[in-house]
Amino acid sequence: xxxxxxxxxxxxxxxxxxxxxxxxxxxxxxxxxxxxxxxxxxxxxxxxxxxxxxxxxxxxxxxxxxxxxxxxxxxxxxxxxxxxxxxxxxxxx
Amino acid sequence: xxxxxxxxxxxxxxxxxxxxxxxxxxxxxxxxxxxxxxxxxxxxxxxxxxxxxxxxxxxxxxxxxxxxxxxxxxxxxxxxxxxxxxxxxxxxxxxxxxxxxxxxxxxxxxxxxxxxxxxxxxxxxxxxxxxxxxxxxxxxxxxxxxxxxxxxxxxxxxxxxxxxxxxxxxxxxxxxxxxxxxxxxxxxxxxxxxxxxxxxxxxxxxxxxxxxxxxxxxxxxxxxxxxxxxxxxxxxxxxxxxxxxxxxxxxxxxxxxxxxxxxxxxxxxxxxxxxxxxxxxxxxxxxxxxxxxxxxxxxxxxxxxxxxxxxxxxxxxxxxxxxxxxxxxxxxxxxxxxxxxxxxxxxxxxxxxxxxxxxxxxxxxxxxxxxxxx
Ligand code: SF4
Ligand code: SF4
Numbered sequence: 001x002x003x004x005x006x007x008x009x010x011x012x013x014x015x016x017x018x019x020x021x022x023x024x025x026x027x028x029x030x031x032x033x034x035x036x037x038x039x040x041x042x043x044x045x046x047x048x049x050x051x052x053x054x055x056x057x058x059x060x061x062x063x064x065x066x067x068x069x070x071x072x073x074x075x076x077x078x079x080x081x082x083x084x085x086x087x088x089x090x091x092x093x
Numbered sequence: 094x095x096x097x098x099x100x101x102x103x104x105x106x107x108x109x110x111x112x113x114x115x116x117x118x119x120x121x122x123x124x125x126x127x128x129x130x131x132x133x134x135x136x137x138x139x140x141x142x143x144x145x146x147x148x149x150x151x152x153x154x155x156x157x158x159x160x161x162x163x164x165x166x167x168x169x170x171x172x173x174x175x176x177x178x179x180x181x182x183x184x185x186x187x188x189x190x191x192x193x194x195x196x197x198x199x200x201x202x203x204x205x206x207x208x209x210x211x212x213x214x215x216x217x218x219x220x221x222x223x224x225x226x227x228x229x230x231x232x233x234x235x236x237x238x239x240x241x242x243x244x245x246x247x248x249x250x251x252x253x254x255x256x257x258x259x260x261x262x263x264x265x266x267x268x269x270x271x272x273x274x275x276x277x278x279x280x281x282x283x284x285x286x287x288x289x290x291x292x293x294x295x296x297x298x299x300x301x302x303x304x305x306x307x308x309x310x311x312x313x314x315x316x317x318x319x320x321x322x323x324x325x326x327x328x329x330x331x332x333x334x335x336x337x338x339x340x341x342x343x344x345x346x347x348x349x350x351x352x353x354x355x356x357x358x359x360x361x362x363x364x365x366x367x368x369x370x371x372x373x374x375x376x377x378x379x380x381x382x383x384x385x386x387x388x389x390x391x392x393x394x395x396x397x398x399x400x401x402x403x404x405x406x407x408x409x410x411x412x413x414x415x416x417x418x419x420x421x422x423x424x425x426x427x428x429x430x431x432x433x434x435x436x437x438x439x440x441x442x443x444x445x446x447x448x449x450x451x452x453x454x455x456x457x458x459x460x461x462x463x464x465x466x467x
Contacts (some may be wrong), residue, residue, distance in 0.1 A: 014277065016210045016249030018185055024107055024155035030231050031185040033210040033278055034252050036109050052163065066310060089323040 005079050007057030009093050011050050017090050019047050030090055043085075047080055050091065056082070107155025108382055111144045112162060112349040112359065113144070117460075119165040123189050123216065124455035125255060125290040125297055128164060129363050131462050133352040141171040143354065143374055145178050147202060150378040152182035157200065157350070162189040164352070165392050180207030187212060187452045189253075192239030193232050200259040212251040212280075217260040218270050222381045226259065240274045256307065257297035257454055264307050268314045280451040281311055281385030282327040287361045287416050289458050294444060296452040300331050301445070330431035331441050335406065336413025337431070343391035345414060348382060356381045358388055361416035365425050391415050391426075398427060400434045 018031040028044045030037050034084060039047060045067075049059045060078055064071040085091045117132040130340050150160070157352060159179040166172055167190055173360060179186045188203070192213045203211075215236055216225035217268075223233035238333060243250045252271040257354070264281060271279035282303075283299045285291045299307075311326045318324065340347050344358040353368040363370065381388060390396065394407050401412040412418075413429020421430045422437045430437040 014249070015247070016277065018209065022155070022157065024153070029157055031209075033187055033249065036185070037235060058433065077245055086320050089320075092320075 004058055005082065005093055007060065007075075008055055010052065010055050011059070011082055012052050012091050012092050013050060013091055014089055019050075030085075032090060035088070035090070042077070043081055046081055056093070099353065105383060106345075108151075108348050109156070109346045110160060110348075111147075111151045111156045112160045112347060112360065113147075113166075113175075114257055114351050115144075115161055115163050115166040115169045115175075116352050117164040118168040119163055119191065119458075120193050120229055121165070121216075121232060122457040122459060123226065123255070123289070124228075124293040124457050125284040126458040127285065127288065127290070127360055128458065129361065130288050130292065131363075132458075134460075135151065136288035137353045138169075138173070139350075139354040139374070140176065144171070144175050147373050147378060148175060148178045148182060150373075152179075153185055154379050154382060154426055156184060158185040158187065160187045160189060163193055165194065165201060167194045171411065173199075173206040176203060177206035177209050180209070185209050190214070190239075191227070191232070191236070193229065193235040194240060195254065196240040197242065198455075200246055204246050204248070206219070208248065209229045210249050210251065212253050213240055213243065214253045214255065214272070215267070216255070218258075218263050218266045222260060226455075228455075237274075242278075244275045249277045251278040251280060251291065253280040253282065255282050255284055256299075257434075258299040258303065259297070260304045261299045261307055264310050265314075266309070268318075270325070272318065276322060278323045280325045280327070281307070283329040285327070286329070286331070287420060288364065289456070292349060292456050295448045297456050298329065298331060298445065298448045300448075304329065304332055309391040311375065330414075330417065330429075330444055333431050335431070335432040336410050336417075336429035339417070339429075342393075342408075342411035344382075344388040345392065345411070356388075357387065358391070359414075362387070365419050396426060400432075401428050404434065427432065428464075 016032055020029060022029045027038050030039055045063060049062055060071060060075045063074050063087055082091060084093050116138055117128050118135055142427045161172060167186055176186050186208050188208060189212045191287040216226040224230050240250060252274055254267045268279065286294050290297060310432045311324055315324050340359045341375060349357040349360050350373055356373055357363060357370055370387055371381060371385060396405060397412050401407050412432055415425045415443040418427045418429050419425035421440050428435040428441050
């Protein structure tokens with residue numbers, strides 16, 4: 001993986017991307033043009049914190065407070081996940 | 094027709110997307126149009142109330158994305174109303190349009206209705222050639238204006254380019270245009286050779302060298318534009334060693350509805366003999382998805398012949414495209430000849446050999462020959 005992401009940055013969903021709960025499947029879904037996928041449970045925890053206001057650092061802090069894992073490990077996981085979603089055109093960092 | 098049902102079928106997942114082919118009317122006449130060769134008439138189209146009911150049924154069934162397409166979906170005056178109903182049901186709404194009739198007023202109505210995304214098709218980057226391919230003078234200029242309008246409205250834009258031997262040299266310029274238009278996504282899609290495309294195959298099929306050069310261009314652009322513009326690339330089957338997972342598998346993820354209301358597992362399915370496709374006028378969408386014999390016919394793997402039956406890719410590509418298998422072998426239940434393991438694979442090389450040095454004239458898309466064009 002290339003360098004760490006800037007924790008001051010504010011992740012946002014790209015224009016045209018929707019993240020919502022689907023009652024029929026009982027699952028969260030990410031929807032975009034010609035794209036639809038069901039993120040796994042850890043990804044859902046991250047995506048639910050993307051509100052266009054919270055910084056990446058803030059998201060990591062929130063997860064670190066709620067989940068029993070070292071902050072550095074969470075930061076690494078969140079970084080990999082968001083970079084992947086950014087490459088797919090779902091979020092901007 | 095025999096409906097093959099597998100004994101140990103896993104629970105059926107809901108469909109992800111509904112493709113609503115609103116109409117076959119279109120101001121353009123692209124010689125590769127994915128509409129069937131026998132086009133539906135305006136007077137036979139599904140009425141607004143039925144569409145509204147189908148949208149509600151789709152949402153209840155678990156459909157997540159609504160693709161409004163055609164023909165030209167903007168030819169339906171009720172499109173904004175239908176978009177609004179879909180948006181109210183929390184469906185992701187996408188319109189696939191040629192853009193030539195997307196004026197200021199229609200744009201405003203679609204925004205107000207809650208449209209999420211518009212995909213705009215281009216025939217080329219050179220206006221004269223674009224207008225020649227689409228068979229409509231002035232179309233390209235109107236598309237550029239439509240792209241601007243979409244972006245000014247704050248909507249994400251996908252720029253779709255269908256490519257073939259008569260425009261493939263300009264793929265680099267197409268990607269530049271998509272970038273300049275502010276597209277968040279572009280599609281470089283080789284013609285798919287069913288229906289009109291198959292009829293015009295010699296006029297459209299590129300050479301292997303052209304295909305390879307384009308693939309390299311797309312890969313370089315993907316690396317350069319990472320995080321800024323997503324590029325979807327669709328290759329032609331004629332140089333492939335494995336087929337595409339057509340529709341992500343027959344009746345696995347999508348329902349397609351024709352202008353007159355027939356429910357299809359794929360847009361070209363009406364080309365297959367021996368099928369009766371029911372109408373959404375008569376049968377609830379959930380029943381069609383679960384139990385319609387046409388949907389069950391090629392769903393899953395039980396129907397497969399060898400070499401697919403014992404192949405470890407059978408749940409990756411689902412044996413390829415049924416319509417291509419029928420068009421090229423006369424039997425929809427054979428392995429897609431695009432697969433190098435298919436006993437019929439030689440037909441692909443034969444088609445490449447037959448394409449000739451210079452492309453023949455186009456046979457433009459039109460309502461059946463007995464009727465006046467347009
Ligand atoms: S492919 Fe061309 S003719 Fe067919 S619906 Fe699209 S714009 Fe119209
Ligand atoms: S044999 Fe059938 S399942 Fe295997 S790769 Fe070819 S088409 Fe796909």
